[in-house]
Amino acid sequence: MYKFENIVGNDNIINSFIKANENNTVSHAYILDGKEKTGKELISKTFAKLLLCENNYKNPCLKCSSCISFESGNNPDFFFIDSEKKSLGIADIRDNIIKNIETKPFKYKYKVFIIKDAHNMTIQAQNALLKTIEDPPKFAIFILLSKNYNSFLPTILSRCILFKIKPLLPNTIEKFLIDKGIDSNMAKFYSAYSRGSIGVALDIAYxxxxxxxxxxxxxxxxxxxxxxxxxxxxxxxxxxxxxxxxxxxxxxxxxxxxxxxxxxxxxxxxxxxxxxxxxxxxxxxxxxxxxxxxxxxxxxxxxxxxxxxxxxxxxxxxxxxxxxxx
Ligand SMILES: [Zn+2]
CATH class of the missing domain: 1.20.272 (Zinc Finger, Delta Prime; domain 3)
Incomplete structure (x- = not known):
């Protein structure tokens, strides 16, 4: 279930997202940068769900048709681009983004595009995307998830708001695991191996x-x-x-x-x-x-x-x- 209470840490990023939505100052493009399994996908999807929610500005309401269809993976105005390939080419950007941006949202306020592993975009793909984010339609929001923001062209970087996800403190992860019902000694031990990542800690624990x-x-x-x-x-x-x-x-x-x-x-x-x-x-x-x-x-x-x-x-x-x- 995508709601902000399910996210551990990263309060500053979440608060910026909520504030932007409340004040109607949402940017057209964001980069969420951080190591493997540090919550990029969870945070960005929850934000997307909030943007598309018909009722609330602070946390997805979980009740409206948008929230319900988001949870079941059928929200018509949400696009998650997850290429299994090692590099994201110009065709991926064209087929998944440029084609979809020509028409208005089907039902809700925005069309939200999340690009997973966006650091894998080729230069050509980045240039194609750049044209879109330089002059985006009002309803378009892009969130690029990356493990290395240095691989973006400076022109892309200058158009996006960059958020860096930091590893969590061992105590935070320990507490999270204990809340999940894991024995406190083991929680300390898993946390030590997790390198600040909840995702890694959970993988190990189970x-x-x-x-x-x-x-x-x-x-x-x-x-x-x-x-x-x-x-x-x-x-x-x-x-x-x-x-x-x-x-x-x-x-x-x-x-x-x-x-x-x-x-x-x-x-x-x-x-x-x-x-x-x-x-x-x-x-x-x-x-x-x-x-x-x-x-x-x-x-x-x-x-x-x-x-x-x-x-x-x-x-x-x-x-x-x-x-x-x-
Ligand atoms: Zn809702």
Missing amino acids: SEKFINFRQNIINDVEKLDSLDLIQMYNIINKYETMKQNINNILDIYLLVYRDSLIFKQTNSFDIVIQKDIQNCIKTISNMSVKNLINKIEALLKAKIYLEQNSNFNMTMEYLFFKLKEK
């Missing part, structure tokens, strides 16, 4: 696969010190096949070293997040403080390199030599 995946990686962390070079390269090769999850893998390493460092310093499991792997944490906490900190630093660096699209194997080699340093 996934059996994640538990096995995590165990597999923790086994690697535990035996890391005893590996010879060939075994080390085997692990790098294994991770290459799991490349799309590398951020999760490195987060598991990070959390194990973080917890070991905490245990070493406090000699207690009170503020250790992963209370379910006490033996592993005790063993690893035998390393020196300096060694643990060096490992954490190397992991953080590797994450940055990967984010900047550095060569995967070189980054992993660098990381593993650092992790194996005594």
